Amino acid sequence: MSRANNPKLKSWIEVKTGSDFPIQNLPFGVFKTDDRSARAGVAIGDYILDLSALAKAGLLDSINFDKKVLWQKTLNDFIALGKPITNAVRERLSDLLNIDNAEMKNNTELQKTVLVKQSDAQMLLPVHVPNYTDFYSSREHATNVGTMFRDPKNALLPNWLHLPVGYHGRASSIVVSGTPIHRPKGQTKADDAENPSFGPSKLLDFELEVAFIVSKETELGSSVSTQQAEDHIFGLVLFNDWSARDLQKWEYVPLGPFLAKNFGSIASPWIVTLEALEPFKIESPEQEPAVLPYLQFDGQKNYDLHLQVDIVTGNGVSKTVSNSNFKYMYWNMCQQLAHHTVNGCNIQVGDLYASGTISGPTPDSYGSMLEISWQGKNPVAMPDGTERRFILDNDTVVIKGYCEKDGVRIGFGECSGKILPAK
Numbered sequence: 402m403s404r405a406n407n408p409k410l411k412s413w414i415e416v417k418t419g420s421d422f423p424i425q426n427l428p429f430g431v432f433k434t435d436d437r438s439a440r441a442g443v444a445i446g447d448y449i450l451d452l453s454a455l456a457k458a459g460l461l462d463s464i465n466f467d468k469k470v471l472w473q474k475t476l477n478d479f480i481a482l483g484k485p486i487t488n489a490v491r492e493r494l495s496d497l498l499n500i501d502n503a504e505m506k507n508n509t510e511l512q513k514t515v516l517v518k519q520s521d522a523q524m525l526l527p528v529h530v531p532n533y534t535d536f537y538s539s540r541e542h543a544t545n546v547g548t549m550f551r552d553p554k555n556a557l558l559p560n561w562l563h564l565p566v567g568y569h570g571r572a573s574s575i576v577v578s579g580t581p582i583h584r585p586k587g588q589t590k591a592d593d594a595e596n597p598s599f600g601p602s603k604l605l606d607f608e609l610e611v612a613f614i615v616s617k618e619t620e621l622g623s624s625v626s627t628q629q630a631e632d633h634i635f636g637l638v639l640f641n642d643w644s645a646r647d648l649q650k651w652e653y654v655p656l657g658p659f660l661a662k663n664f665g666s667i668a669s670p671w672i673v674t675l676e677a678l679e680p681f682k683i684e685s686p687e688q689e690p691a692v693l694p695y696l697q698f699d700g701q702k703n704y705d706l707h708l709q710v711d712i713v714t715g716n717g718v719s720k721t722v723s724n725s726n727f728k729y730m731y732w733n734m735c736q737q738l739a740h741h742t743v744n745g746c747n748i749q750v751g752d753l754y755a756s757g758t759i760s761g762p763t764p765d766s767y768g769s770m771l772e773i774s775w776q777g778k779n780p781v782a783m784p785d786g787t788e789r790r791f792i793l794d795n796d797t798v799v800i801k802g803y804c805e806k807d808g809v810r811i812g813f814g815e816c817s818g819k820i821l822p823a824k
């Protein structure tokens with residue numbers, strides 16, 4: 402395990418109790434301010450360490466790579482350098498921020514050039530996403546949806562326990578946390594109506610997901626094994642895959658969701674590296690029946706990552722509607738990537754692969770309003786006296802996530818998105 406993960410490490414930068422960004426995290430993102438163009442940064446406490454300024458000051462000279470990758474609008478070229486370089490950068494930053502290291506700690510002039518308050522910065526989507534795939538890997542979610550729309554006795558379709566079901570999503574409409582989305586319009590058809598009608602979606606929903614970002618490409622025709630998969634994954638972000646359930650119900654046969662999903666998905670701005678998450682690995686749910694050999698894996702591949710969803714109304718009234726966990730995933734990321742590439746499909750740097758809605762075993766851990774309100778039958782009471790079956794105009798959905806162990810909390814920051822009225 403990386404020495405940067407040592408729970409005993411402390412930074413000379415103040416990290417408040419409950420902060421998502423202690424010295425053991427060091428997630429990568431892209432930010433800009435009024436006087437700094439878009440560039441790479443790393444979160445520490447309430448600050449961002451400006452990696453381009455750090456490189457200009459010569460503090461990354463010990464690691465041999467073209468520092469130009471640090472002042473670009475995306476991290477694609479940086480993460481494509483590969484784990485030996487990106488992990489060396491993470492460990493160097495850990496040293497520079499360490500309370501026992503004087504290189505930056507005692508140089509207040511340098512600190513002014515390399516530290517930016519997060520509150521003064523605007524976060525950007527951290528990577529250009531060439532391809533987006535959405536899986537459907539939570540057994541509880543697939544069971545809930547199958548129970549609602551098909552047959553409770555045969556909720557899972559015959560393929561579900563044999564392969565990680567997925568589909569190709571839309572990359573162009575993935576946006577960073579804080580980006581509002583207009584309520585989508587489209588065709589819907591009520592069960593008792595003869596013909597479809599057109600208008601704004603009435604059943605707009607969030608999907609609580611975690612997504613991984615690929616940093617090592619493959620050539621067309623080659624595959625990634627479950628054993629190799631982690632070498633291709635840079636890190637994780639929180640993800641809200643906005644979904645219009647009424648559009649979805651009418652359009653999805655036979656090729657799956659289309660306009661119900663492609664109008665917007667929200668990603669959190671900080672990519673938490675797989676290396677920072679290493680201490681939080683846990684066993685996966687048992688897979689029965691046994692999976693085919695190309696989907697078998699060794700070791701722990703799931704993560705104990707707490708997830709929370711809040712709805713904040715237009716008036717600022719907030720309610721937590723779900724407490725879930727990434728550990729519930731039946732199919733892990735290594736299996737997803739192995740399955741995705743087993744036919745020779747090539748993957749590209751910046752590709753984003755979402756888990757699918759993450760639901761736990763109990764209603765308070767469901768990852769969508771479809772399940773929480775059970776198709777609208779059990780509305781959620783909000784503190785202001787209103788009810789939510791699905792998401793209303795001017796509601797903001799906020800996803801948060803963190804791992805915690807041995808006094809170290811590795812957080813993701815926020816994945817937040819507001820719904821504006823239809824255009």
Ligand code: CA
Nearest residue numbers: 535608642757
């Ligand atoms: Ca989804």
